[in-house]
Amino acid sequence: MDDDFKQRPEGFQRVAQALAAQGHPHLPLYLETAARTAQEAADALGVSVGQIAKSVIFKLRADERAVLVVASGDRRVDEKKVAALVGPVGRADADFVKARTGFSIGGVSPVAHATPPLTLIDRELFRFDEIWAAAGHPNGVFRLSPSQLEALTGAPVADVVQQP
Template identity: 75%
Template sequence: MCGAELSALPEGVQRVARVLREQGHPHSPVMLDDAARTAQQAADALGIAVGQIAKSIIFRRKSDDAAVLVIASGDRRVDEKKVDALVGKTGRADAEFVKAKTGYSIGGVSPVAHAQPPVTLIDRELFRFDEIWAAAGHPHGVFKLHPSDLERLTGAPVADVVQPPA
């Protein structure tokens, strides 16, 4: 991606693209025609299984008001008790908190390039897939990666953080 292409992208996508490029990630963000605010919308737009969407869920840690980012497989529900056991008691994060801590609006939270580094956990269920897609800082922006790339890009541990499939 050249500089001119990058400047035409929304600011959040530009931040993600810069970090991906700096980290030597082989895939640049792409912009979808339609918004992909949910894992299902993103999967439908990309023609992939919903589990291949690496959704970014933000919680608010009660002890220090830190953002806790859980990157979970799109077909799984995050188990807050499992998250709390790993990082301390958390609560829901409202849109204002998410924007202030990450620099992104809900529906476009990327796993990388946050305004303030979050406490991050990666759902082990993502490793069922060879290829996954994550939000790139905007509801229309996504980028392709392998689950192991999340570990490299975020430095976060892989953990059991989701409810068992129904």
């Protein structure tokens, strides 16, 4: 990692190191403007909103473990479908997200979490050859394929979104 990376926020550095350690071919990019939503990220990158792999965190009711759903930016996560796969879940507030993942909302990466979450990948992401995910900070993103996401996270691919 060069000096530029050392000047970046801790979460961004953690994701960059995790990607490098796993041999991911693309370093994360640090955007000039924050991309806290899938639409903002798509606009900044010049891609369709569906190509943004948004991270949605739920709280597993049984043990308060974080459940990460990585979903296509143009789809809404279906909480009932998630619950059918992992058990009853509830909404996670900003403090829960930060404490469990080590990332702030708007920058939650699918990798390099403080405490590994239970992760599910939205099958709708496989409509695209190339997707973009958050890299530990609202200004950070990284490029990958849906298959690379599956390999990096070890997570199952499932039907977890509402039908458009």
